[in-house]
Every structure is written in structure tokens, then in C-alpha cells.
Amino acid sequence: MSEVLLGSILSAMSTGVGALLILFMRDTLTHRLRDNLLAFTAGIMMAASLLSLIPESLETGGYIPLVVGVFFGVLILTLLEKNIPHIDLGHTKKGIEFDEKALLIITAITLHNIPEGLSVGVSYASDTEGTGNLIAFAIGLQNAPEGLLVALFLVNQQISKLKAFIIATLTGAIEIVTALLGFYLTSYIGFLVPYGLAFAAGAMLFIVYKELIPESHGDGNERTSTYSFIVGLLFMILLLNM
Template sequence: MDNVFVGSTLSAMSTGLGALLVLFLQGSLTHKWRDMLLAFTAGIMMAAAMLSLIPEALNSGGLFPVAAGLFIGVVTLTSMEKAIPHMDLDHNQRNIEIDPKAMLVVAAITLHNIPEGLSVGVSYALGETGDTGNLIAFAIGLQNAPEGFLVALFLMNQNINKWKAFIIATLTGAIEIVSGLLGYYLTSYVEFLVPYGLAFAAGAMLFIIYKELIPESHGDGYERPSTYSFIIGILFMVALIELV
């Protein structure tokens, strides 16, 4: 019990660790660096989806759960994109317009953290020594850090101050603690759903990569450095997967 709580907490809070970097930004990022960061994060997410989440789902459930989970993830994100309205939030007595794309990214990251948390909890429950759980928690935590920075950066681009952006980004990962404990306690019921959850997470990530991150990173004339950054992001995540 202690292991799963500590592992889930550290994995979840790595989102906040990544978001912490925005507190040290002086002003805003240039278009070039923003596009390169978006592409780098897209590369990390692509490698995590294709080389970690989907293979794990295939190993634990086979082709049908992967296809079903991917489809549900994409349909869910598509529905969210259509349903999320353009919102005005009252902030410091000013109406600040929140881009629905940023809201979509925040919601997508939060959603795909749920099955990731479940996978951490189930991994701890299935492993007698806890080594498998530690490995999965560490791998997911490494992936969560750039996601937290990305979410915080999106919020900062919407004129939300650094501290609020940091807090909101951290909260998107905190849901992994709850879902991790749920997965641990309900393993006998949740185990067969894990491949669906992993594939759902992969589908949500792939939707965001192709629909939002790549187009956004190619919108200001920095296509070539963004492409290099995307490839570096893939290689970075591949190296982490191999090391873990």
C-alpha cells in the first residue's frame, strides 16, 4: 500500500516538477523556441504512445483492446474538441479569453493521466516485490514532466500568471494518485480493462500530436528546427524507455 501511494504520488507530481520550470521563465518564449518545445513534446508523446503504451496494451490484451481503446480515445477527444466552447474567465477584474485549444490540451492531458495512474496501481498490485510498479511509475513520471511544462506554457500564453499556470498544470497530474490507488484496490476488476486504458491514453495522445502540436509547431516558419526537435524528442523518449 505504501509503495503504490509513494510511486503514484511521485509519478503524478513529476507533472508539477515540469511545470515548475515556467516560474523561472523571464517573459515569454520566442516563437522559435515555443515551436521547438511543442515539437519536442510531440516527439516524446509519440514515442511513449507507440513504443510504450501500445506495446504494453498489446502484450496484456491483444489487438482488439488496442483498436477499441485507440478508437474510444480519438472519438472522446474529437467530441471534446467540438463541445468545449470559447470561454471567458474573470481574472483580476479583466475578461481573459481562454483558447479552446489550450483547454483541449489541459483536458486531454488530464484524461490520459487516468489510465496511466491505473496502470501504475495495477503494476504494483500484480508485482510481488514492487519492482514492476516502480519501473512503470518512473517511466510515466519521466513522460509527465514535459507534459506539465507544456500545459503551464499554454496557460501562460493565455495571460494566466505563472503561479496559477503551475498549480493548474500540477493538478492535471494529481489525478494519477487517485486512479493509481483505485487500480491497486480493484485489480481483480480493473486488470482486464488496463489494455483498453493504455490504448485510450495512446489514442488521446496521438490525436493531440497530429491535430494540435505538429500544426502549431509549423505555423510560424520554423518547420525545419521543429522537425529536428520532434525527432530529438522521439530519440529522447526511446533512450529513456531503454534505460528504464
């Protein structure tokens, strides 16, 4: 219990760690650096899904639970995408009133963090030692640049840096609750573990292909982003084999 709580807190608060940079930045984040960070994170999450979550789901439950879990992971993210308008944080050029767009950003990011928290929780319910920590690490790395981008957007909407930091940090806090929910569900209903692992993999793969890769290729930095993706992939493989 203490391990999943600590892991979920660290993963969720990574949003705040990323947003913390806004307090010390004088200039905005360059598109090249932003794209490379997103691509590096995509590589981390891809490796975690394909080399940890999916093999473990197959081992503990077989192919059918894997397909069902991945399907529901993708379905939940798809429903969120369709019902919460997606806003391109990095490529927004013009200012829009805080009451309209910034609140939508906060709501969208918060809701998108729900399946990420579930992913962390079900990973800690796995019988394989270290799976939970690795997935929490992968999700945390994804949360850090997300928190910075949210904070940057809010600052561009004339919100003070301190308030932007606090708001961005709070968007990740929901992951703590959903991580505990996912952990308890899969811990006390044992047959859900392979489904939960596959759900986490499906959600992460959706985020990688639908969000992170397209976002990292939007400003002409495709080549360096590709290199960053491969480095992230290899880095996670190193962690998995330590």
C-alpha cells in the same frame, strides 16, 4: 499504491514546474523555443505510445482490445475538442477579458488533463515493470510547457505572475485523481488492462497529431521543430532500452 500516487503527483505537478518559470521571466517565451519544446514533447509521447503502450496492449490482450482502447481514447479527446472550444495559446495576439477567455482556457486545459491522468494510472496497473514511470515521465514532459503557456497567457491578461503560476499549477492537479481512478479500475478489473493501455496510447497519439505537431509548426519553425521531434523520439527510445 505509493508508486502510482508519487508518479501521478510528479506528472501532474510538472504543469506547475513549467509555470514556475513565469516568476523569473522578464520577456515572453520565443516562438522558436516554444515550438521546439512542443515538438520535443511530441516525439517523447509518440515513442511512448508506439513502442511501449501499444506493444504491451497487444501482448496482454490482442488486437481487438487494442483497437477498442485506441478508439475510445481518440473518441474521448474528440468529444472534449468539440465541446470545449480550442484556443491557440501560443498564437493569440490580442488581449481578451479575463472573465471570458481566461476562464475558458482554465476549464479547457483542466478537462484535457483528465485522459492524461487516466493514461498514467492504467500504465501503473501494467504487469511490465517501469511502464508507469515512463508514461508518467512522458505526460509530465508534455505538462511542463503546457503549464508555462497557460501561465504566460494569464499574465498577458493582466493577471499577476504569482496568481498565474498558482492557477496553471491547479489545472494539472486533476490528473492525480484521474490517475488513481484509472489505476484502481484496471487493477481490480484485470481484463481492462489492455484496453486501458490502448486508451492511453490513443489519447496520447491524438494529442501529438492534433495539438503538439500543428502547434509547433505555426510560426515558420517547421525544420527545427522536426529536428526536436526526432530528438524527443530518440530520447524516449533510449529510456525504454535502459
